[in-house]
Amino acid sequence: MHPSPSVIIFTALSGLGFGLLVFLGLKMPDVTGVLAFIFFVIGFGLAVGGLISSTFHLGRPERSLKAFKQWRSSWLSREAIAAVFTLSVMAVYAIGRIFFDYDIRILGVVGAIMSIVTVFTTSMIYAQLKSIPRWNTKLTPAYFLSLSLAGGALLAGQITFCLLLLLISGIIQLLVWIKGDRALALSGTTIESGTGLGTIGRVRAFEPPHTGTNYLLKEFVHIVGRKHSAKLRIIALILMIGTPILLLSLSFSHFLAALSVISHISGLFISRWLFFAEAEHVVGLYYGKR
Amino acid sequence: MTTLPEKTERKLGLVIDLDTCVGCHACVISCKGWNTENYGSPLADVDAYGENPVGTFLNRVHSYEVTPDEGTSQLVHFPKSCLHCEDAPCVTVCPTGASYKRSEDGIVLVNESDCIGCGLCAWACPYGAREMDGIEKVMKKCTLCVDRIYNENLEPEDQIPSCVRTCPAGARHFGDFNDPDSQVNKLVLERGGMDLMPEQQTKPVNKYLPPRPKDTLGEIDILAPLLKPVAEKPDTFIGWLNKQLDKI
Known part of the structure; x- marks a missing residue:
């Protein structure tokens, strides 16, 4: 999949923002007045900023209000409604x-x-997609939720929770990568099933339908960045999980906490970039690519 | 409404014959032409005369090399467009209701004025049947030429999808799969029509007919040119004439 910056920023920041709002809603920390103001501004800023970023991904952002209509079937619609409802409730609470x-x-x-x-x-917007086997798993919600809560705990200064949640997120992240690498092969979708020609023999894409590129290749086939995925995975894990755990275990100071936040968010962006860049859409098979 | 109809009155779709398709791309061009000039926004070409032209197409023809365990490879031309799936994942993901499947004939359409261009339907489609228009920024897809098949201003023979009307090889067929006597159903039965990516559980309406087994020539005797002619005593008119002429 094409790792579009607007979607990476959206999922990472809004995840952090809603994670922080979870802890603020549960009075962890129990703050009022100016301190509460600062915490809520950060929470709302990240959540709303992320949501605004997601509209840059739209071809027709001026029509985005229409996205609230189809909650019966569409996870994207459900997300829009859930986000606005949550922010409204939280605004009154704040x-x-x-x-x-x-x-x-x-x-x-x-x-x-x-x-x-x-x-x-x-x-679930991602996990529901059968066409992208790497995402089509229960691990996808686990990955989003664990990181959202871990980041939220970090921003809320809930060190014990944060350490525990970071550890859980790290394990889930590893599982996401290990299982994800085999997902396409296990899905059973191949160029043979895609063309129905497998009963005759092995199928190879001989000529693409056009000499140039197209929307499908730009959006769904991303190969360049995957070259460095092993290195990026290690860097993501160190920044997102390792460094914050280490710094927070040393001793508590605002400086170390700030450093942990910066490190965690940098790692989170790399992890989320990999989430998109490594995901193989089965349509790539028609082009002899993945 | 982006929930899918449980059953559609008619089930319109295409049968594509991979045995007959010669890979001429005429269906691609006629599709692009019809759908640029008629229903909905035109199919954009960005940088059409520049270095990197990128166009929106609703139908594209791939070519595949198929190699059996024994014997020679063969080339199969493979036209691909929307399969108008019964369980269309592109429809249910749509947040606005712009994507829908019609209950009367099963055609999957996009209401362009409701489309926000989020692209999620194209993500959900395993076949690459939907393309975001490069200029209009709304999702484009095969309409099964809904503006032809019900258009009584056209001659009866033209009231079929543009790709089917154009195909010079007769490799594309249009009809109602709910009608057991329809030509498309007969073709599917006779020729073993198949679904693409059945494991994706989209229940595609369009079916593909596999290439027929290649002809084989049988045994050829390498001494054949040296053998005597088979018809030693021709008994046809020529034979009679030959005999009469010999007598003179």
Whole structure:
């Protein structure tokens, strides 16, 4: 898949933002006034910023309001609704915490649960796609949710939770890569099944339909970046998981925490880039590519 | 509505004969022509006369080399367009309802004025049947020439999809798969029509007919040119004439 910056930024930042909102909704940390304001600004900034970034991916962003209609069948529609609902609930909750030192518990809890639901709906946009075997697994929601919560805990300064969640995220990330590398082969979709010519013999793409490129090749066949995937995986794991665990285990200081956040987010962007760049769409098989 | 109809009254689609297709790309061109000049926004060509032209097409012809375990390879031309699947994954993912499958005839269409160009339907399609238009930024796909097949202003023989009408080899057939007596159903039965990527569980309506086994010449005696002519005593008119002329 083409690793489009708008989608990478969207999934990474909104994941972090909603992760932070989970902890804020559960009063971890229990903050009010200016401190609460800062925390909520970061949470909303990341979540909303991510969502705005996602609209850059649209061909016709001016029509984006239409995307709220088809929640019965579409995960993208469900995500849009879940996100707006969560942000609205959280906004009321945040106003109470910041300006009135008042805790509307039910809104905090509902907001926290809905933040998790929102990240889940995001992950299902990818996990539902049979056409991309690497994503078509329960590991995809696990990957999005664990990293969202780990990042949220990190931003919320919940060190114990953060260490635990980072460890879980690291394990899930490894599983995502190990299982993902075999997903296309295990899916049973091949150029033979795609052409129906497997009963005659081995099939090889002889001539593409056109001499130039096309939308399908640009969007679905991304080969260049995969060359460095092994190196990038190690760098992602070190930055996203290893460094924050190490720094947070040393001792707590705001400097080390800030360093952990920067390291984690950098690693997260690499991990998310790999999530898209390494995903093979089966349409590539028709072009003799993957 | 992006939920799929449980059943469609008619099931319109194509049968594509991989045995007959000569790979001339006439269907590609006629499709591009018809669908640029008629229903919906035109199919864009970006940088058409420049160094890197990229166009939107609803139908493309691949060519594959197929090599059996024994014997020689063969070349198979392979036209590919929307298969109008019964379980169309492109429809259910659409957040706006722009993508839909018609309950009356099963055609999968895009309402372009509702399309936000998110591209998710193209991601969901395993066949690469949908392409984002390079200029209009909305999703384009085969309409089964919905503006021809019901168009009574056209001659009856023209009320079929443009690709089918154009194919000089007769490799494309259009019809209703719900009608057991339709030509397309007969072809599928007789020739073993197949689904593409059945494991993707999309239940494609369009079917592909596999290439027939190649002819073989049988044993050839290398001494054949040296053998006597088979018809030693011709008994045809020529033989009679030959005899009469000999007598003179």
